[in-house]
Amino acid sequence: MDHELYLLQTLLLNQLKERMLTPVASQDQSALEKIKELRKRALLSGSDTPGTQPRTHRYNQDYKKLGFRNDTDPTKDFSETPPGHSP
Structure with missing residues (x-):
């Protein structure tokens, strides 16, 4: 059973590999919004005041x-x- 789970995980991650290695454009608004959302969730709480x-x-x-x-x-x-990947 462990081997089958490993194979499933490998296949699923390989499907996302191309997307994972795609560089992000600095003007990509979607990427900027995701980074801002990460900052907000990780570092700010509802009670924080600027x-x-x-x-x-x-x-x-x-x-x-x-x-x-x-x-x-x-x-x-x-x-x-990313480290370990050649362009």
Whole structure:
């Protein structure tokens, strides 16, 4: 049974491989909205009130906390080829 589950997982993940390796355009509004939603869900709660820092500075700090290397445009992190994959 374990082997069959492994095969099913492998087949399902292989179907998504092309999409996973597709670079994200920096002007892709859908990708930007998903990143903003990730930031909101991960770092903000309903009771949080915005601080006195400018919005862009807060966003930059939040993107760093989430692990993005490029905190000014986090979509550029997705334009790189993942480690272990040749272009």
